[in-house]
Amino acid sequence: MTAGVPTTADDAVTTDGAVDTPVLSVTSLVKTFGRFTAVDDVSFELMPGASLGIVGESGSGKTTTARILAGLEQPTSGTVTLDGEVVEGHSRRARLRHARRIQMIFQDPYGSFDPRQTIAQSIAEPLRLHAPGSRKEHRARVGELLDQVGLSGRAGESLPRDLSGGQRQRAAIARALGIAPRVLVLDEAVAALDVSIQAQILTLLDELRRETGISYVFVSHDLAVVRYITDTAIVMRHGRVVERGETERILRSPQHPYTRLLLDSIPSPGWDLDRVAQDRRALDLR
Amino acid sequence: MTLTIPALRARSAKRRRRRPFTVSLAVAFLILVAVTGLLAPVLAPHPPDATSLLNSLLPPGTEGHWLGTDSTGRDVLSRIMYGARLSLLAPLGVVLLSGVLGIAVGLLAARAGGWADAVISRGMDIVFAFPSLLLAMLVVAVSGPGLTAPICALAVSYTPFVGRVVRSVAIQEGARPYMESYRVMGFGELWVTLRHLLPNVMPVLIAQSTLAFGYALVDLASLSYLGLGVRPPDADWGSMISQARSAILQGEPWSGLLPGLVVLLTVVSVNVLGEHLGGSIGRKQSEGA
Numbered sequence: 001m002t003a004g005v006p007t008t009a010d011d012a013v014t015t016d017g018a019v020d021t022p023v024l025s026v027t028s029l030v031k032t033f034g035r036f037t038a039v040d041d042v043s044f045e046l047m048p049g050a051s052l053g054i055v056g057e058s059g060s061g062k063t064t065t066a067r068i069l070a071g072l073e074q075p076t077s078g079t080v081t082l083d084g085e086v087v088e089g090h091s092r093r094a095r096l097r098h099a100r101r102i103q104m105i106f107q108d109p110y111g112s113f114d115p116r117q118t119i120a121q122s123i124a125e126p127l128r129l130h131a132p133g134s135r136k137e138h139r140a141r142v143g144e145l146l147d148q149v150g151l152s153g154r155a156g157e158s159l160p161r162d163l164s165g166g167q168r169q170r171a172a173i174a175r176a177l178g179i180a181p182r183v184l185v186l187d188e189a190v191a192a193l194d195v196s197i198q199a200q201i202l203t204l205l206d207e208l209r210r211e212t213g214i215s216y217v218f219v220s221h222d223l224a225v226v227r228y229i230t231d232t233a234i235v236m237r238h239g240r241v242v243e244r245g246e247t248e249r250i251l252r253s254p255q256h257p258y259t260r261l262l263l264d265s266i267p268s269p270g271w272d273l274d275r276v277a278q279d280r281r282a283l284d285l286r
Numbered sequence: 287m288t289l290t291i292p293a294l295r296a297r298s299a300k301r302r303r304r305r306p307f308t309v310s311l312a313v314a315f316l317i318l319v320a321v322t323g324l325l326a327p328v329l330a331p332h333p334p335d336a337t338s339l340l341n342s343l344l345p346p347g348t349e350g351h352w353l354g355t356d357s358t359g360r361d362v363l364s365r366i367m368y369g370a371r372l373s374l375l376a377p378l379g380v381v382l383l384s385g386v387l388g389i390a391v392g393l394l395a396a397r398a399g400g401w402a403d404a405v406i407s408r409g410m411d412i413v414f415a416f417p418s419l420l421l422a423m424l425v426v427a428v429s430g431p432g433l434t435a436p437i438c439a440l441a442v443s444y445t446p447f448v449g450r451v452v453r454s455v456a457i458q459e460g461a462r463p464y465m466e467s468y469r470v471m472g473f474g475e476l477w478v479t480l481r482h483l484l485p486n487v488m489p490v491l492i493a494q495s496t497l498a499f500g501y502a503l504v505d506l507a508s509l510s511y512l513g514l515g516v517r518p519p520d521a522d523w524g525s526m527i528s529q530a531r532s533a534i535l536q537g538e539p540w541s542g543l544l545p546g547l548v549v550l551l552t553v554v555s556v557n558v559l560g561e562h563l564g565g566s567i568g569r570k571q572s573e574g575a
Contacts, residue, residue: 099472111463126471
């Protein structure tokens with residue numbers, strides 16, 4: 001941990017009050033695409049059962065960070081440590097081990113399913129890969145998982161296109177939970193949903209975290225969502241972390257002008273668009 | 287937005303998806319031809335190779351020979367029935383072979399990308415630019431007449447016809463987010479390609495292969511017409527037309543025109559079906575996107 005975030009005490013409380021080692025720690029992560037630096041020296045830690053928000057606008061590097069965590073991109077430099085083990089190598093076994101520890105929920109729940117498979121088939125497939133067992137055991141487990149995310153058996157027999165956005169996102173969560181990862185990366189996981197459905201999914205995520213002790217890395221541009229679902233947060237801008245700390249504290253008394261700008265950008269009574277634009281110009285000049 | 291629009295689209299698509307009359311007609315004709323070929327020994331009124339010089343070049347409508355006889359007195363109807371076997375089986379072989387090759391080459395190009403894709407794609411362009419009939423004739427010139435060699439040659443020259451479509455659909459489908467979600471879940475590239483990419487490519491492949499079937503049928507009939515395909519006494523439609531050449535010159539065109547008509551109707555039917563399959567896939571994909 002480099003830039004002094006008070007993670008330890010607060011986060012550890014959520015898991016039996018014991019002080020644990022972090023389940024995920026990211027050190028000096030850098031990712032460049034050609035001459036463009038998408039992620040620039042990002043470090044953070046995540047305790048078991050904790051929830052960390054990565055906040056920023058589009059282009060801030062938050063999604064690239066999430067994709068590195070999920071193993072979809074290789075960092076240019078820096079390390080990702082999961083469960084005390086540095087993530088490296090592309091071998092079949094390394095990829096499987098990685099998948100068992102960390103899973104990802106995408107923004108577009110429709111696109112993240114094979115359109116030809118029923119939801120139950122899609123949930124069963126990673127089970128067969130990661131938890132060998134009989135067909136009957138898998139079917140029972142799929143039933144449990146559907147139940148856990150509040151989907152009916154009938155939804156399980158449906159094709160992705162026959163479900164609503166919220167149901168699909170529940171299904172995507174069930175599929176990820178089937179692998180029983182320690183960490184779940186949620187990349188704008190509720191951004192495509194209606195506000196009322198968003199609330200349901202967020203409540204579900206909150207319950208699941210309390211029940212299973214899973215940790216979240218919640219990537220979002222939506223500060224209200226981040227406030228609800230995370231304990232600590234980092235604010236990213238142009239690939240760098242500009243502010244970090246407890247989510248409540250950041251949102252109540254932001255230290256960095258960019259965080260203040262993000263907060264001011266939310267429409268509210270007395271909202272002054274000109275002032276926001278002015279602040280943004282001032283920030284870009286810094 | 288994802289909640290409402292697909293539902294609306296699905297409903298309007300269902301209304302559109304009624305099968306046009308021409309397609310039903312085409313399918314019915316193809317089934318008729320296939321069944322006739324299959325049951326030729328039962329259905330045919332005469333043996334296909336029974337000659338009778340007294341009854342040569344009878345016009346259609348003659349009692350006992352409803353479609354007439356050819357210059358050696360063989361029953362044209364019976365020969366068309368028996369000829370359906372080779373005329374349909376040989377293009378089927380071409381389509382199956384080129385389908386397998388096309389899948390392999392197309393998927394490899396799509397998944398490998400980069401220079402491998404460039405090499406494979408240019409290779410397919412070259413084969414595609416080479417006339418299939420010419421390639422088949424070259425192969426026959428080397429190997430002698432018979433069906434195996436031209437089937438293989440045509441399969442190779444139709445591979446780009448299938449492979450290019452497989453490649454482009456596989457690239458399009460491979461860019462869908464679910465491919466990444468399977469990677470995150472720890473599935474290997476091969477598994478994702480065969481279990482998830484291929485089935486989603488299959489409908490396009492079937493449509494394209496149907497069209498290839500029509501082209502292959504014409505090519506093989508042409509080869510037989512040139513005396514390079516089926517060898518007597520076996521008959522297919524192309525060789526029947528070929529053997530009717532002298533009769534046509536004598537002003538008795540029936541024994542050549544009738545098999546020609548059957549070839550024409552079969553190919554038109556196959557094309558109607560292929561176009562329909564291709565079209566309905568296009569609709570389905572625009573719904574899913």
